[in-house]
Amino acid sequence: MEFTVVGAGMAGAFLALVLGRQGHTVTVYERRPDPRVSAVHTTSMNLGLSERGLKALDRLGLREEITRHVVPMRGRLVHGHDGSVRFSTYGRGGILAIQRHDLGILLIEAATRLPNVRFVFGTRCVAVDKDLPVADFVDDAGHAFTVTPDVIVGADGAFSVVRKHMQRDERADYHQEFLEWGWRELHIPAGADGRHRMADDVFHLWPRGETMMFAHPNLDGSFTCSCVLPFRGPRSFDALRTSDDVEALFRELFPDVLDLVPDVGKVFLDQPTFKLVTTRTSPWHHEGKVVLIGDACHAVYPFLAQGMNAAFEDGLELADSLAAFPDDPEAAVERFYQRRKPHTDALAEMSRQNFAELRDTVRSPAVRLEKACDVVLEKALRHRWMPLHAMITNTTMPYAEAQERARRQRRILQAVVAAAGMAMVGGLMRRLR
Amino acid sequence: MEFTVVGAGMAGAFLALVLGRQGHTVTVYERRPDPRVSAVHTTSMNLGLSERGLKALDRLGLREEITRHVVPMRGRLVHGHDGSVRFSTYGRGGILAIQRHDLGILLIEAATRLPNVRFVFGTRCVAVDKDLPVADFVDDAGHAFTVTPDVIVGADGAFSVVRKHMQRDERADYHQEFLEWGWRELHIPAGADGRHRMADDVFHLWPRGETMMFAHPNLDGSFTCSCVLPFRGPRSFDALRTSDDVEALFRELFPDVLDLVPDVGKVFLDQPTFKLVTTRTSPWHHEGKVVLIGDACHAVYPFLAQGMNAAFEDGLELADSLAAFPDDPEAAVERFYQRRKPHTDALAEMSRQNFAELRDTVRSPAVRLEKACDVVLEKALRHRWMPLHAMITNTTMPYAEAQERARRQRRILQAVVAAAGMAMVGGLMRRLR
Incomplete structure (x- = not known):
């Protein structure tokens, strides 16, 4: 044909x-x-x-x-506000940046x-x-x-x-539907020695609540960064009018990137803003x-x-x-x-x-506990338990099946967390007696 | 300006x-x-x-x-399959056909x-x-x-x-979004005496599950009918190819209308089909x-x-x-x-x-009981209880308020129906003892 x-x-x-x-x-x-x-x-x-x-x-x-x-990126490296980093593995094949x-x-x-x-x-x-x-x-x-x-x-x-x-x-x-957020691209060039200036085998993520940034390693030692910001509001594309505004934002939210992108204030303002549509x-x-x-x-x-x-x-x-x-x-x-x-x-x-998951920084103790249980159960149950991200990334399981399986796992997790909570309250009450 | x-x-x-x-x-x-x-x-x-x-x-x-x-239409007249009719009032001002x-x-x-x-x-x-x-x-x-x-x-x-x-x-x-249903218009002319050939002060409705028809009275003694059918399937616009097909459908579903629309088979096929979009x-x-x-x-x-x-x-x-x-x-x-x-x-x-409400013919006993309670409560509580259709039709209450109030009422109704059900079961068990 x-x-x-x-x-x-x-x-x-x-x-x-x-x-x-x-x-x-x-x-x-x-x-x-x-x-x-x-x-x-x-x-x-x-x-x-x-x-x-x-x-x-x-x-x-x-x-x-x-x-x-x-x-190859073997996992996600989350950059905290204070410069600390936290690694979580992608498991098996990882994700390949290209x-x-x-x-x-x-x-x-x-x-x-x-x-x-x-x-x-x-x-x-x-x-x-x-x-x-x-x-x-x-x-x-x-x-x-x-x-x-x-x-x-x-x-x-x-x-x-x-x-x-x-x-x-x-x-x-x-x-x-469009998000109220857009993104601009930035470039972290290779170091003087031609090598990456941050870990080169991970996906870098800076979650900051209303804003976030992430970076993919490139073969030539550079990184391609995507800055995701709201269009309007106090920390937004709309509010960033001068290179001083941009540098102030980076100093506040992404201080470790400030020195890696040469002339970030001017470069950022020259970039087009892309919309996000579904x-x-x-x-x-x-x-x-x-x-x-x-x-x-x-x-x-x-x-x-x-x-x-x-x-x-x-x-x-x-x-x-x-x-x-x-x-x-x-x-x-x-x-x-x-x-x-x-x-x-x-x-x-x-x-x-x-999206909410990626940019989220503060999590309720219940959600943290759920995440922790998710990882523990994955290790304990091997093939019978897999976090959603792993099903999406490491398998070819059809998306709707992965979604349904994640829902079932979530219900089990919530029951586990609730039971753990009740046991704690029970223990506390016994102590108080 | x-x-x-x-x-x-x-x-x-x-x-x-x-x-x-x-x-x-x-x-x-x-x-x-x-x-x-x-x-x-x-x-x-x-x-x-x-x-x-x-x-x-x-x-x-x-x-x-x-x-x-x-x-003026003072209520809705529902035409049953067997030729029976059931009237329900619109209350207060009614609806004006124009x-x-x-x-x-x-x-x-x-x-x-x-x-x-x-x-x-x-x-x-x-x-x-x-x-x-x-x-x-x-x-x-x-x-x-x-x-x-x-x-x-x-x-x-x-x-x-x-x-x-x-x-x-x-x-x-x-x-x-479009519905899988469309509609065609039909005309019921006035009788030989120039008067309406059905009740002229109501909205006529023929609910038939997958299909339905309704008619508005006009000032000149005629009615304007709207036939709502699926586009595809056994009883659909797609399936109605000849005037015999149309007449057979009317004989089965709307026998009382068959004689009121002259040459319905041919007229129906000549009409354009309109889509329904939201x-x-x-x-x-x-x-x-x-x-x-x-x-x-x-x-x-x-x-x-x-x-x-x-x-x-x-x-x-x-x-x-x-x-x-x-x-x-x-x-x-x-x-x-x-x-x-x-x-x-x-x-x-x-x-x-x-839409589902209008074309629905078979209702579960629980839904029937709910509807009955709705009417009883309206009469008993007057201004403090109003069925959704009355709030939409007889008031200028903002739509979202009407929707929220209907939701609250629905929760109460369901509780009432559940309590009635439990009381019945209790009575039954006492009799059985």
């Missing part, structure tokens, strides 16, 4: 590779320039490749190639090695007629043209043009002629670092569904939707909840 | 009248033709004017004029009596620049022009063009330069018949807010948003819940 894929981001490039391997003819159109030629300005955080993503790349024989571009630019190029190069896959950059999709199907494009030189493949795939992100045209006049559910929609397809994958049908907040991993899972599931119904693309895309939708809904919910 | 209102539906026409009375200069642009000249094809059910809407019209001195166009076309003309005529209010029909809003603010229009002759008022009001319905332009590049939450969004305004009202910011399902009543409340609240901050439109529209948003959210939720 002949596929037109709109968007050469993670979702689109990966899908092109999978479909190409299956022998389909694939052309990918991307509005941005070719990342192999020009450094693309990205609107997305550094990537964390976890078990799901790695398994997917493994199936395509890319694991070895990938590992040359990653920095720069979006590197992974993008790797996928595109792997796909273009196939004779039946082609990428066209600097070309914008302007309309889709879902019933034919037909897609209209305009390239950077202003030249307009039309393509008539068998299937059009919208891999064009949270504000997908394909989705807009596919859902026109349909009874389409659509939900979009979307949920249905339908995902139209009669086997148009189908959406990745952020185009389920953009999530980045706080579980699963966006790309989920997009890769989408790609595999869509390819498997097409292979299961080779003569019936409508049945194939419906199978794809049915098998993915519950899990991407669950991922969206868990990603939202994990 | 100078206002441009986009949309001359219920929300826009009413607002033009209120703002005009306050001395503002108002121009209303509407893409449809002038309803005073041509019969507009509507995509909305017949209207039920309840206390909220009536109070709003009263404030504008229109109550007397309105009452010449309405048919045809959208009549009320639209009445509002437009009242507004154009003011020298500072003007309507321009057959003119479509194509773009808004929210920061100036500027609105671009194209009229039916293809002539394009631009207006630069102080404030642009989007009263252009659920798929508002003003909203789309106002929220572009903003962190705007937006939620849209939307929720924020923000509602941009810096006091652009603001949304009515369906443009909170379309609700029609099952509490409050869409128009809520749009009138919006109009009054916006006008009151502008009067409260005559020199600060930004503060005015923010006050408007703060005072309306919780209530329109509550209305959306209650309207959704009432």
Whole structure:
């Protein structure tokens, strides 16, 4: 079959590779320039490749190639207000930090090695007629043209043009929410010796309640930092007008970073602020002629670092569904939707909840006790007990199953904590007698 | 101040009248033709004017004029499967049935009596620049022009063009959901004697579980019926392909209507099917330069018949807010948003819940007992106890308050029913001893 894929981001490039391997003819159109030629300005955080993503790349024989571009992170290092640090392990495989630019190029190069896959950059999709199907494009030189493949795939992100045209006049559910927080990127360069200036095998996190920062290690000795702040309020993007304001904020909240980012006040003000959006929609397809994958049908907040991993899972599931119904693309895309939708809904919910978890500094004693029990039970029960983050990161258990299992574990934990509390009160009363 | 209102539906026409009375200069642009000249094809059910809407019209001195166009409905007449009927009163003022076309003309005529209010029909809003603010229009002759008022009001319905332009590049939450049900309109003409062929002082309802029908009396002896069916499934729009299919469905579910609608099979198939959408969004305004009202910011399902009543409340609240901050439109529209948003959210939720209530035929004994207690308590406690429908229909209590009060009452009812159940079981056990 002949596929037109709109968007050469993670979702689109990966899908092109999978479909190409299956022998389909694939052309990918991307509005941005070719990342192999020009450094693309990205609107997305550094990537964390976890078990799901790695398994997917493994199936395509890319694991070895990938590992040359990653920095393994074996756990999370939480930086306290007072300069103290606290480590918690990611378990098993950990998470692999990789720069979006590197992974993008790797996928595109792997796909273009196939004779039946082609990428066209600097070309914008302007309309889709879902019933034919037909897609209209305009390239950077202003030249307009039309393509008539068998299937059009919208891999064009949270504000997908394909989705807009596919859902026109349909009874389409659509939900979009933004956080009151945004983020800016900062860069910690390598030290004079070319090496990392903080631990290079962990994910660094500075949780500060209303604000937070985190940093991923890069291969070249540098770190990519993401500062998450509210848009409005006393400590917000809105309130930071001068480089003195910025430096004062860093001195107060992130003093250990102040010296690591040269000229942080000015640099911070020059950076664009990115928004954080989550979307949920249905339908995902139209009669086997148009189908959406990745952020185009389920953009999530980045706080579980699963966006790309989920997009890769989408790609595999869509390819498997097409292979299961080779003569019936409508049945194939419906199978794809049915098998993915519950899990991407669950991922969206868990990603939202994990934001509070990440930036939270003060925890009630009950929650601390719960967390402690979670770790103890994991060690004691091994495969029969796994904290949520481990299920998301270290397994390929479908997201909704992980969510349900975490809920059951949570109920048990709460009962354990309540019992422990009652035993303590009982002990106290006996002493008082 | 100078206002441009986009949309001359219920929300826009009413607002033009209120703002005009306050001395503002108002121009209303509407893409449809002038309803005073041509019969507009509507995509909305017949209207039920309840206390909220009536109070709003009263404030504008229109109550007397309105009452010449309405048919009072004193309650709901439920038609059973077997031809039996069951009446339940709406209490106090009842609900006034009125045809959208009549009320639209009445509002437009009242507004154009003011020298500072003007309507321009057959003119479509194509773009808004929210920061100036500027609105671009194209009229039916293809002539394009631009207006630069102080404030642009989007009263252009659920798929508002003003909203789309106002929220572009903003962190705007937006939620849209369609029901799996749609509806078609049917007409029961007056009898040979020019009189109604069913009771003319009630709202007629045929609840049938997955489907339902209802009918509003018109002044001319006819009824306007709305048939609500699922889009897909055994008894659905999809399944009704021939006039025989339609007649078989009516014979099975609505036998008493079969003879009242001439040639129902053919007529039904010729009617368009309307979708049912609910939307929720924020923000509602941009810096006091652009603001949304009515369906443009909170379309609700029609099952509490409050869409128009809520749009009138919006109009009054916006006008009151502008009067409260005559020199600060930004503060005015923010006050408007703060005072309306919780209530329109509550209305959306209650309207959704009432759909199941309306079409439901089989009720558990516990629910029946609850309903019965609800009525008894209303009579016994008078002003201190009021069923939800009465609070929505017969009062101007803000929607979120009505919702909260109904929740409290529900908890009490459930406790009463549980206690009654326990007493019964106790009595039974004593007998068995």
